[in-house]
Amino acid sequence: MSAMHPDEITAGRLTGALVPDRPLTMDPQTGDGTLIDDPSKRAPLVLNNRSFHDITEIVCGYCEQRPGGWWLPVFGLVSMLAGIGTLMILYLLVTGVGVWGLNNQVDWAWDITNFVFWIGIGHAGTLISAILCLLKQKWRTSINRAAEAMTIFAVICAGTFPGIHVGRIWMIWMVFPIPNANAIWPNFRSPLLWDVFAVSTYFTVSLLFWYMGMIPDFATLRDRAAMRLKKATGPTVAPFINIRQDQLRAWIYGLLSMGWRFSTRHWQNYEKAYIMLAGVSTPLVLSVHSIVSFDFATSILPGWHTTIFPPYFVAGAIFGGFAMVLGLMIPARELYPNMKELITLRHLENMAKIILVTGSMVGFAYAMEFFIAWYSANSYEADVFMYNRLMPPWFAEMLGLERSAPYWWAYWAMISCNVLSPQLFWMKRFRTSPLWIFIVSMAVTVGMWFERFVIIVTSLHRAFLPGEWGMFFPTAVDIFTFIGTVGIFVTLFMLFLRFLPAFAMSEIKNVMPQASPHPDHH
Amino acid sequence: MSKARKIYKTEDGGIVYGVMAEFDTPADLFHAAERVRDAGYSRWDVYSPFPVHGMEEAMGLKNTKLPLLTGIVGLSGAGLGYLFQWWVTTRGYATIVQGKPFDTFQPWVPVTFEIGVLFTAFCALLGMFAFNALPMWYHPLLKKDRFLRVSDDRFVICIEAADPKFDPDRTRELLEKLHGKHFDFVEE
Known part of the structure; x- marks a missing residue:
């Protein structure tokens, strides 16, 4: 794509050659024009020959204008779910963990399943913002902000569960590195303590990274509000309260922008700080899920005690996280105006490819667990995989085996969602169709929840001694607490789209062709 | 401070912070920055809605610590x-x-x-x-309506009156030669 001078774009507008709100033309070969297979041609990252000003208008429009009529009903529904979840947590806190379906044998169940599920979702955000930044993948600019926001909200949901799963909630301060009444400190040899450090560091660093990325965009929103304020009229925050909405925007966005004024001397430090944050976030994101996997891998329970866990958990986290990014952004792309110009089919295709890669890595890990169970000749390990996970009762009957796996359906739900469904993306037709990508992402999200359920519950429910075997069944409180965290997550995400800059404007402008200071030579 | 700074005033009596000029494209901005650097100015800055690639060299900035x-x-x-x-x-x-x-x-x-x-x-x-000496919620430049458009799609160079080489007429002439537009004095 040739670099277009902003004046050319303005001139094109005036002569009618370029229409600002032209619907995207779809081509059977290249989709919206970005699915180019020829590597010598570079696919545009923003469609419709947008100018810098258009990007500002589109992105700021998402938080300055009222969203469509769908917004309030959807927001009402998800915030109601969030409310139910909060009530369930309150009920748990005032009653005790007995309201969950946990028992002496399966003493970690949905709580830790949900914790690992949500913390894994967060990893895609950091991958997109940090690792793709270091790899100079320019397409990340369209989705990094939303993915980072998703990370923050997912970690909030994740952090809830270890917090509330302790039986004596008033003792939760003991997870912090402070001595208790007997002057004994927490045990620094325990992966559970490492987890406290990993998750809280992850949350803090992701928050700093997210905030720092938004500073220039806050300044843009501030300046737009300030310019509108100078016009005579504008809506007030409420009837009879004589404060204009733009005044509130100028104050809040102004405060958050720290007085950013787009100076090159500032940009220099900013870019250095950004790349350093990306640099430390990259090993951080790999460490967090590795440490989460240590919670299991350092125990001696068959099914948990494996060295493959860290890489397998990290791949699974990125896999599940990308599925969630797609699951949120594909509907958003349909519902918000002009979002399809920023998130093109090629962006979706790229993410679908990452899902295919990480899904296959996860599938490889599943296979490797079986191989090692056989190759290690450890009868407990082999037993876990055969009779805790794999064997459906009807198949066991057919083979004449005495035992079968009660949770076989969870295992097979995981396999079909995580390993089989992404294989559709080998075919271009599926990985370039937003509908199919959405369907597969939802399947993957379900599958990744089941993966954690399979690892945690099926390993626990039949440990070494048959005398202590038991089953786990969730209670209504279990189920609604989980649904509640989904509500909290989507509520926070919708508020993000409504009030914060949902796209990194300064970064998108920077990857547009007209941003080059040397337009003549490429 | 070794030398007392010369104070310039606008017609209204305001103290001049600097002179700003607008540029249309990153390329114009880039070449202008190179010339301002070569003219030997030290207290000046380039403002752009995104970090323009290579601008640190064009401005002659040292690596940050x-x-x-x-x-x-x-x-x-x-x-x-x-x-x-x-x-x-x-x-x-x-x-x-x-x-x-x-x-x-x-x-x-x-x-x-x-x-x-x-x-x-x-x-x-x-x-x-x-x-970056942030947060700084007040700055003379932020009072300028035209400057606020930097956060959208404008490119601005501002040379400060505190620069030892600053001269209202000659500095403006330099920016004019570099295809700058909409000159304006920024008041403190």
């Missing part, structure tokens, strides 16, 4: 994290856990790493603010 500071702080954080765990496990209240020796570095690696990352991240962000 922020990475060095962040590296030192990050490593100190990791060191402190390690020391803390060592003290707790061997001195504060040494407890036998799983019959293992007290002084072993291996289990302390994850927390040491996490604390190092935490210190690095805080230093990168707060150091960026400190090096």
Whole structure:
């Protein structure tokens, strides 16, 4: 794509050659024009020959204008779910963990399943913002902000569960590195303590990274509000309260922008700080899920005690996280105006490819667990995989085996969602169709929840001694607490789209062709 | 300050902060910045809605010391994290856990790493603010309506009156020669 001078774009507008709100033309070969297979041609990252000003208008429009009529009903529904979840947590806190379906044998169940599920979702955000930044993948600019926001909200949901799963909630301060009444400190040899450090560091660093990325965009929103304020009229925050909405925007966005004024001397430090944050976030994101996997891998329970866990958990986290990014952004792309110009089919295709890669890595890990169970000749390990996970009762009957796996359906739900469904993306037709990508992402999200359920519950429910075997069944409180965290997550995400800059404007402008200071030579 | 700064005033009597000029494209901005640098100005800045590639060289800026500071702080954080765990496990209240020796570095690696990352991240962000003298919620430039459009799609060079080479007429002439538009004096 040739670099277009902003004046050319303005001139094109005036002569009618370029229409600002032209619907995207779809081509059977290249989709919206970005699915180019020829590597010598570079696919545009923003469609419709947008100018810098258009990007500002589109992105700021998402938080300055009222969203469509769908917004309030959807927001009402998800915030109601969030409310139910909060009530369930309150009920748990005032009653005790007995309201969950946990028992002496399966003493970690949905709580830790949900914790690992949500913390894994967060990893895609950091991958997109940090690792793709270091790899100079320019397409990340369209989705990094939303993915980072998703990370923050997912970690909030994740952090809830270890917090509330302790039986004596008033003792939760003991997870912090402070001595208790007997002057004994927490045990620094325990992966559970490492987890406290990993998750809280992850949350803090992701928050700093997210905030720092938004500073220039806050300044843009501030300046737009300030310019509108100078016009005579504008809506007030409420009837009879004589404060204009733009005044509130100028104050809040102004405060958050720290007085950013787009100076090159500032940009220099900013870019250095950004790349350093990306640099430390990259090993951080790999460490967090590795440490989460240590919670299991350092125990001696068959099914948990494996060295493959860290890489397998990290791949699974990125896999599940990308599925969630797609699951949120594909509907958003349909519902918000002009979002399809920023998130093109090629962006979706790229993410679908990452899902295919990480899904296959996860599938490889599943296979490797079986191989090692056989190759290690450890009868407990082999037993876990055969009779805790794999064997459906009807198949066991057919083979004449005495035992079968009660949770076989969870295992097979995981396999079909995580390993089989992404294989559709080998075919271009599926990985370039937003509908199919959405369907597969939802399947993957379900599958990744089941993966954690399979690892945690099926390993626990039949440990070494048959005398202590038991089953786990969730209670209504279990189920609604989980649904509640989904509500909290989507509520926070919708508020993000409504009030914060949902796209990194300064970064998108920077990857547009007209941003080059040397337009003549490429 | 070695030399008293010369004060310039506008017709209205306001003290001049500097002279600003607008540019249409990053390319114009880039070439103008190179010429302003070559003219020997030191107190001036280039404002753009995104960091223009290579602008640091075009402005002749020195490398920032922020990475060095962040590296030192990050490593100190990791060191402190390690020391803390060592003290707790061997001195504060040494407890036998799983019959293992007290002084072993291996289990302390994850927390040491996490604390190092935490210190690095805080230093990168707060150091960026400190090096940029932010937060600064008031600035003469932010009073200019035309300047506020930098956050959208405008490109601005502003040469400050505090620059020893600043001269209202000659500085303006220089910017004019560089295809700058909409000259304006910025009042403090």
